[in-house]
Amino acid sequence: MRIAVCIKQVPSRDSQPRVNDDQTWIREQDAGYEMNEPDAYALEEALRLKEAQGGEVVVCSAGPARVAQVIREALARGADRAIHVDDDGLASADAFVIADALAEAMRQEAFDLILTGLQSDDQGFAQTGVILAERLGLSHATIIMEVQSAAGGVRVKRELEGGWFQWVSMPLPAVLTIQSGINQLRYATLKGIMAAKKKEIRKAAPPATIAAPKQKIVSLYLPEKSKKTQMITGSPAEAATELVRRLREDARVIS
Amino acid sequence: MILVIGEQRNGTLNRATWEAVAGAQQLAAGAPVVVVVAGAGVERVAAELAAGQVQEIVTIDSPALDAYTPDGYTAVLAAAIALLSPSVVVLPHTYQTRDFAPKLAARLDRALITDVTGMKKVGGDTAFVRPMFQGKLTADVVPQGPAPHFVTFQIGAFRADQAGRGATAAPIRPVAVNVDAGAIRQKPEAPFQEAKQSVDLSQAERIVSVGRGIKEQSNIALAQQLADALGAELAASRPICDSGWLPMERQVGSSGQTVAPKLYLALGISGAIQHLVGMKGASTIVAINKDPDAPIFEVADFGIVGDLFEIVPAMIAALKT
Ligand SMILES: Cc1cc2nc3c(=O)[nH]c(=O)nc-3n(C[C@H](O)[C@H](O)[C@H](O)COP(=O)(O)OP(=O)(O)OC[C@H]3O[C@@H](n4cnc5c(N)ncnc54)[C@H](O)[C@@H]3O)c2cc1C
Ligand SMILES: Nc1ncnc2c1ncn2[C@@H]1O[C@H](COP(=O)(O)O)[C@@H](O)[C@H]1O
Numbered sequence: 001m002r003i004a005v006c007i008k009q010v011p012s013r014d015s016q017p018r019v020n021d022d023q024t025w026i027r028e029q030d031a032g033y034e035m036n037e038p039d040a041y042a043l044e045e046a047l048r049l050k051e052a053q054g055g056e057v058v059v060c061s062a063g064p065a066r067v068a069q070v071i072r073e074a075l076a077r078g079a080d081r082a083i084h085v086d087d088d089g090l091a092s093a094d095a096f097v098i099a100d101a102l103a104e105a106m107r108q109e110a111f112d113l114i115l116t117g118l119q120s121d122d123q124g125f126a127q128t129g130v131i132l133a134e135r136l137g138l139s140h141a142t143i144i145m146e147v148q149s150a151a152g153g154v155r156v157k158r159e160l161e162g163g164w165f166q167w168v169s170m171p172l173p174a175v176l177t178i179q180s181g182i183n184q185l186r187y188a189t190l191k192g193i194m195a196a197k198k199k200e201i202r203k204a205a206p207p208a209t210i211a212a213p214k215q216k217i218v219s220l221y222l223p224e225k226s227k228k229t230q231m232i233t234g235s236p237a238e239a240a241t242e243l244v245r246r247l248r249e250d251a252r253v254i255s
Numbered sequence: 256m257i258l259v260i261g262e263q264r265n266g267t268l269n270r271a272t273w274e275a276v277a278g279a280q281q282l283a284a285g286a287p288v289v290v291v292v293a294g295a296g297v298e299r300v301a302a303e304l305a306a307g308q309v310q311e312i313v314t315i316d317s318p319a320l321d322a323y324t325p326d327g328y329t330a331v332l333a334a335a336i337a338l339l340s341p342s343v344v345v346l347p348h349t350y351q352t353r354d355f356a357p358k359l360a361a362r363l364d365r366a367l368i369t370d371v372t373g374m375k376k377v378g379g380d381t382a383f384v385r386p387m388f389q390g391k392l393t394a395d396v397v398p399q400g401p402a403p404h405f406v407t408f409q410i411g412a413f414r415a416d417q418a419g420r421g422a423t424a425a426p427i428r429p430v431a432v433n434v435d436a437g438a439i440r441q442k443p444e445a446p447f448q449e450a451k452q453s454v455d456l457s458q459a460e461r462i463v464s465v466g467r468g469i470k471e472q473s474n475i476a477l478a479q480q481l482a483d484a485l486g487a488e489l490a491a492s493r494p495i496c497d498s499g500w501l502p503m504e505r506q507v508g509s510s511g512q513t514v515a516p517k518l519y520l521a522l523g524i525s526g527a528i529q530h531l532v533g534m535k536g537a538s539t540i541v542a543i544n545k546d547p548d549a550p551i552f553e554v555a556d557f558g559i560v561g562d563l564f565e566i567v568p569a570m571i572a573a574l575k576t
Contacts, residue, residue, distance in 0.1 A: 013525075016548040017388050026388070095357070095367075118353075122388055126369055130325075130357035139440035140325065142354045159510055160446055161350050163503070167444040174440075179510075181497030212400060214366035218377050219395040220387070223550060229542075229558045239559045240569030243541065246557060251539040253461065253518040254485055254574075 001055035003046040004106060006116040006129065007074055008036040009067040013121060024217050025092050035070045038117030042178035044185050045147060046115050047078045053149065056080045058109070062101045064088045068201070075196035076188035082201040083109075090206065093213065095127035100211040102128070103135040105204040111173060113154070118143050118177040133175035140175040141168050145182050256310070257283045258341035258403070260332060261292040262351055263300045264323070271347035273415035276307050278408040279345040280419050282374055282381070289313060291335050293328060295321035301427045308419035312427045313339065319436040325355040326439040331432045333362050338430065341403045348407040360405045366398035367405040370528065372412040385409075389527050390550035410509070410532050452504045452512075454488065461487035461518040464507055464534070465495055468523015468544065468563055472500040478522055481567050484574040490514070492524050508533035522563045526551030543567070 011017050011031040018027045035043075046057045059074040061067045062085035071082045085101045093101075106114070114136075116129030133140035145165065146157035153171040159179055160166055188196075230246070232239045247254050257279045262269040272290070279288045287310040292300050294316065301312045315331045332355075336344065346352045348370050360367035373384040375395055382395040383406055398404035456462060463482040469475060475489075482489045489505060496506040507514055509529040519537035524530060526542070526549055534540070535554055542555035543563050552558045559566055 011388065013389060016391055016546065019392065026392070096361070099361070124370065124385075124387055124389070125367075126353050127357040127360075127367060130354070131361040134358045134361040140358070141441065143350055158354075159350070161509060162513070163452070163511060164446050164448055166446045169442040169444075170440050181493065184499075214399050215368055216397050216399055217394045218380075218382055218397050220392055221394075222548065223386070223390065223393045223553055225553045227554055227556060229552050229555045231552075231558045231560065233560075236561060236565035237569045237572075239561065240566050241573045243557060243559060244570060244573040247518065247539070247541070251518070251556070253539045 001049060001053050001112045002058070002110070003049060003055060004058050004060050004109065004111040004114045005039070005043045005046045005074070005079065006102060006114065006132070007039040007043065007059055007061045007070055008117070008120050008122075009033050009061065009063055009070040010036045010120055010122040013037070019220050023219050023221060025220060028091065033066060033069060035073060036117050036120050038119060038178055038180045040185055041180050041182050042115040042117050043074050043077060043079065044183045045178055046113075047186070048183060049113070049147065055112075058083060058111070060102055060106060061085070062087070062090045062098050062206075064091050071201055072196055073188060075199045076192040077186060078192060079199075081199050083204055084201055085204045085206055087206045089210065094123070094215050095125040095131055096214045097211050099128050099131035099135055101206045103132055104207045106136065113172060114138070114175045116175065116177050118179050129175055129177040136175070138173050138175050139170045140177070141170065142177040143179045144176045145179050147176065256287045256289055256339065256341050257343045257345060258336065258339055259288060259290045260344060260346045260352075261290050261300065261304060262347060262349055263292055263294055263297060266294070266296050266299055268300045268303055269347070269349060270415050271349055271410055272304070273307070273418045274410065274413045275345050275347040275408050276304075276309065277413040277415065277418040279343075280308065281413070282343060282345070282406075289339060289341070291315065291332070291339070293320050293331050293335075295319075302424070305424040305427055306420050307425065308421040309425045311425055314427060314429045315432050316429060317432070317434045319434040319439065322443045323351055324439050324441040324443060325358055326441060327434060328355045329358045329362055330438070331434060332359055334432045335430060336363065336403060344403045344405045346405070346407045348409050352407050356405060356407060363403075365403055365405060366400055367407070368396050368398055369407045370409045371406050372409050386528055389525060390531075391548060409528060411535065449503070454504055456488055456490055456505065456507065456512045456514045459488040459514065459516050461485050461520075462490050462507075462514060462516045462537075463487045463520045463522065464490040464492065464524060465501075465522050466492040466524030467494050469495065472498070474564075475500055477564070477567055481520075481571055484571050485518070485520070487518065487520070492530050521551050521555070522567065524551055525549050526554065
């Protein structure tokens with residue numbers, strides 16, 4: 001099975017992104033970066049499918065030179081090779097632009113299965129995988145929590161709201177968007193990190209005519225608070241005592 | 256005209272459709288709103304929706320649409336949009352919408368703005384407000400390119416009971432769309448629930464909920480001690496349940512349980528929207544987080560910025576006095 005995994009490099013979830021001067025994007029120079037969380041699960045699922053049935057796992061990432069870091073990490077965890085659609089303009093592009101760039105780079109490869117994360121932690125469009133499927137003319141299913149091989153296709157478990165699930169079967173090739181928690185992640189070993197150095201990263205140019213953006217951020221800012229939050233300050237002991245007092249006496253939610 | 260795509264399953268309307276109608280009415284500012292529903296046997300759902308203050312309800316009824324599939328829905332809704340030529344297409348941001356809306360927008364090559372919480376006028380344009388960076392920032396976004404633009408409204412962004420009702424029932428117009436059942440590639444099975452839930456968090460009066468800030472499985476015991484001292488149930492954000500540190504049935508949020516306790520105490524939870532939708536209804540929300548910008552503070556009544564490993568033991572001590 002030839003499996004592609006789409007991996008996005010996103011700002012680390014541990015830090016608060018800072019907004020740039022014209023308030024339309026973040027200050028990229030201040031951000032640390034990491035692999036988009038559900039994409040790590042998509043990669044793990046691809047590696048498990050390959051271990052069970054043989055084949056190849058190819059990492060695909062679109063973005064500026066810095067995304068080489070997540071590509072290396074994926075190769076170190078066991079992906080066989082990578083495609084990097086390398087362009088600075090893709091750093092803050094919308095889902096249509098990214099999907100078109102990925103589709104162009106993947107078209108000649110004839111993958112049996114394409115896995116993406118269900119959503120990116122930065123832009124959070126929840127669109128790229130599904131648009132990619134439509135552009136490549138493939139069937140798809142979203143928010144996947146289990147993948148089984150079936151005759152000529154796959155049978156996958158979709159997550160529905162509120163603890164419900166549903167199995168769906170479909171022919172291959174197909175695109176699946178993977179939900180966090182589908183499996184337990186492995187981490188790169190020293191051997192994997194060494195092996196990754198020799199693996200191929202094919203650089204692909206974005207399509208000659210980059211798709212026109214379909215959305216534009218006119219303003220990016222800190223969220224407005226909807227509630228008046230009473231912030232309690234002081235040392236840990238003082239704050240804790242004061243909080244307990246207010247929960248007892250003001251909110252009356254504990255005795 | 257603004258078109259709302261309604262959602263139903265087995266002839267039962269998803270209430271989020273009313274939220275989308277409320278949002279569409281606000282966006283329309285007096286211009287007509289039309290609702291379309293697709294499925295097999297949608298008369299009852301159409302009649303229910305006809306109570307809304309809308310121009311008409313359009314139904315697409317076909318046995319091939321009995322179970323939801325992205326191929327089936329995309330085909331018929333693309334046809335309906337061609338027929339009705341709306342300026343904006345509005346959907347509730349449900350998992351079903353997430354599954355087909357990007358495909359539909361891509362088929363028509365039109366903009367899709369997801370997870371929208373509100374609208375604003377910016378110059379002559381309508382900007383849509385949506386969270387980004389896991390709720391750490393908010394963006395005003397203007398769709399580009401020709402209409403129709405697709406917009407999905409976040410669950411809870413508009414209230415179902417605020418959808419305007421009409422003086423008389425809106426007309427229902429069945430539209431015949433040919434569905435090629437053979438072209439539908441997905442074969443869905445019946446939805447199911449994994450296991451009978453043994454804890455019903457929806458009934459809990461007090462909840463202590465842990466997020467990734469708890470760092471290690473062994474630290475769950477500390478949260479449990481606080482829960483015991485408060486007479487609370489223990490719950491968690493999704494990553495904690497994904498890691499197997501607490502069972503799935505204790506997960507709060509869009510893919511877990513929806514809770515409305517008197518007290519919800521969030522320890523080391525950032526406050527991503529998928530978590531907030533499951534607990535926003537709590538009467539008193541307390542957040543303890545070391546990051547003063549964590550989105551959880553936007554919904555909290557009481558907040559302490561600090562290290563939970565210092566504050567929780569101090570709380571347990573304070574509760575003993
Ligand atoms: C379709 C979909 C469905 C989802 N369903 C759900 C769902 O049902 N429920 C759910 O919870 N999530 C759900 N998610 C995931 C959600 O988007 C977030 O990723 C998740 O809620 C984040 O969990 P967290 O807050 O525990 O972790 P993080 O976002 O990593 O936050 C950890 C927080 O801990 C704080 N912290 C760290 N150390 C300390 C310390 N020592 N003291 C105090 N604070 C500390 C940090 O400042 C940070 O704010 C879903 C996502 C998608 C896309
Ligand atoms: N620049 C990118 N490069 C590779 N994959 C991407 C990129 N952007 C998005 N994806 C994939 O598409 C998924 C959904 O992203 P989004 O539509 O931005 O929420 C992600 O989880 C990734 O798997």
